[in-house]
Amino acid sequence: MMFQDLCEKMPWIESGDIRPYVFVRPENAIQNPGARHKTDWFPHAPILKNPLDIKEIHFADRIYAIEEKAFGPSNMAMPRWVFYDCAVMPGFVAGFAARAGALKASIKNVLDPKNLKATGSPVGQTPHLTNLHSLDDMDWVPLSLFIIIPTMHKGEWVAHNLCSVNSLLDKEDQFYGLGFMSKAFGLWYANVEQCSGMTQWGSPALKLHSHYGWLEVIGAYAPVHSHRQTVTYRAQVHTDSWKNFFTKELDLPFLENFGRTEQEIDPQNEASMLKLQQMIENDKGPFYLSAHEIAQNPLNQKLSIYQPKRQLNS
Numbered sequence: 001m002m003f004q005d006l007c008e009k010m011p012w013i014e015s016g017d018i019r020p021y022v023f024v025r026p027e028n029a030i031q032n033p034g035a036r037h038k039t040d041w042f043p044h045a046p047i048l049k050n051p052l053d054i055k056e057i058h059f060a061d062r063i064y065a066i067e068e069k070a071f072g073p074s075n076m077a078m079p080r081w082v083f084y085d086c087a088v089m090p091g092f093v094a095g096f097a098a099r100a101g102a103l104k105a106s107i108k109n110v111l112d113p114k115n116l117k118a119t120g121s122p123v124g125q126t127p128h129l130t131n132l133h134s135l136d137d138m139d140w141v142p143l144s145l146f147i148i149i150p151t152m153h154k155g156e157w158v159a160h161n162l163c164s165v166n167s168l169l170d171k172e173d174q175f176y177g178l179g180f181m182s183k184a185f186g187l188w189y190a191n192v193e194q195c196s197g198m199t200q201w202g203s204p205a206l207k208l209h210s211h212y213g214w215l216e217v218i219g220a221y222a223p224v225h226s227h228r229q230t231v232t233y234r235a236q237v238h239t240d241s242w243k244n245f246f247t248k249e250l251d252l253p254f255l256e257n258f259g260r261t262e263q264e265i266d267p268q269n270e271a272s273m274l275k276l277q278q279m280i281e282n283d284k285g286p287f288y289l290s291a292h293e294i295a296q297n298p299l300n301q302k303l304s305i306y307q308p309k310r311q312l313n314s
């Protein structure tokens with residue numbers, strides 16, 4: 001799928017009034033951005049901003065604002081020090097930003113400081129929104145956020161945060177594909193080979209995460225996390241299957257290589273997560289999820305667990 005085909009699915013991406021941004025300190029700049037994965041999906045030059053530059057604080061405040069609003073209800077809004085210590089200093093922060101003047105009035109209204117009130121800041125935590133700048137004083141306004149952090153395991157990064165303003169907008173104002181394209185851009189730009197990450201079973205984010213490469217479940221239950229019903233995954237990044245997110249086509253190479261097991265995860269049944277976790281700990285894996293199945297099913301539906309066919313037959 002070429003950029004022109006993408007524009008049919010996502011007219012917002014065409015003009016360049018909404019384009020990727022990279023909010024990375026100069027020492028962490030990526031060498032040869034986009035060299036690893038071949039795609040023409042990101043023709044517009046990204047907006048480059050230095051998060052350590054004081055004049056960019058208004059951009060950072062707006063990233064916090066959408067993140068807090070998106071994650072506040074699940075009590076997972078990111079404290080400012082986490083963003084600084086765990087994202088800006090070690091990692092890579094990116095997303096899409098809009099030219100402030102090009103936004104529709106109804107979207108500007110949602111993003112107006114008086115309407116972007118924090119709804120769910122964790123108890124005892126100061127809301128981030130006190131100094132939010134007016135859109136009139138900004139050139140580019142962030143609409144999404146994707147954070148990846150390199151790990152000690154060479155080539156592997158951890159996806160730490162993904163959110164998009166779509167979750168705050170009325171359906172008719174949403175930028176379809178914004179969350180998906182934000183992660184795709186980050187993986188492409190930073191030449192990410194292998195990406196692991198964490199999300200909650202039943203989360204809409206699984207519809208996105210499963211499309212960047214075959215998704216191995218490396219943890220099905222995480223009592224160490226504040227939400228124990230968390231899936232920990234890992235994927236070898238491959239751009240070949242990214243288009244399936246938009247076309248809803250079957251991933252034929254996945255079906256050639258993997259078969260369905262008797263195991264299932266029921267997002268409403270913790271015992272199913274514990275069972276798979278025990279199988280992983282007993283070296284019965286590897287176990288995978290099917291992107292096509294996740295795309296087709298309602299979020300609360302059971303998910304089949306897949307294994308490489310050579311393993312099923314042994």
Ligand SMILES: CC(C)(COP(=O)(O)OP(=O)(O)OC[C@H]1O[C@@H](n2cnc3c(N)ncnc32)[C@H](O)[C@@H]1OP(=O)(O)O)[C@@H](O)C(=O)NCCC(=O)NCCS
Pocket residue numbers: 070071162163164165166167175176177178179180181198199200203204205207208245295299
């Ligand atoms: C999850 C999130 C990042 C998705 O980003 P987005 O920009 O809304 O999604 P995209 O436009 O890229 O993708 C749209 C697809 O996701 C699905 N989707 C998005 N939110 C959904 C929801 N709440 N329920 C069901 N499906 C949802 C859409 O139905 C669509 O699928 P389709 O092509 O089959 O119609 C965003 O909703 C968000 O920020 N949520 C709050 C924070 C969060 O949960 N982050 C993920 C943590 S790992």
